[in-house]
Amino acid sequence: MIGHRAFKQATGVKSVQRLWFCLPAIVLCAADGCITLWGQPATYWSEGFRTVREGNPLAAYLLTVHPLAFALAGVPYLFIVVGTIMVLPRRWAAVVAAGVASAHAFGVAGWCLVLFHSMTGGVH
Numbered sequence: 001m002i003g004h005r006a007f008k009q010a011t012g013v014k015s016v017q018r019l020w021f022c023l024p025a026i027v028l029c030a031a032d033g034c035i036t037l038w039g040q041p042a043t044y045w046s047e048g049f050r051t052v053r054e055g056n057p058l059a060a061y062l063l064t065v066h067p068l069a070f071a072l073a074g075v076p077y078l079f080i081v082v083g084t085i086m087v088l089p090r091r092w093a094a095v096v097a098a099g100v101a102s103a104h105a106f107g108v109a110g111w112c113l114v115l116f117h118s119m120t121g122g123v124h
Helices: 004-011 014-038 042-046 057-065 067-087 090-119
Strands: none
Touching: 014 067, 014 090, 057 067, 067 090
């Protein structure tokens, strides 16, 4: 149960300002999800989603179920992230927002390296 102070903080005028903390995490999560789908091999799409290229075990499992299962799982994940950022004290909210954004930025960067390497044919 949320404490009165946290609830008041999350529903006040400051909540609009707090939403700005969420923006990088939301954008980078969406980018990570999109580039994850883009990075799947051709066999993933042609052979019933069995051949998955993904480092996160939960995401890899969802990708084997269906690409929509993977994509739709991002919705409750983002609700949890945004809800957590909205109710935490400002300092902790900033830490969570930066941590989630950094994790997804790392994922995007990793995919960019993999995809750029494959698009250039492995040229160094």
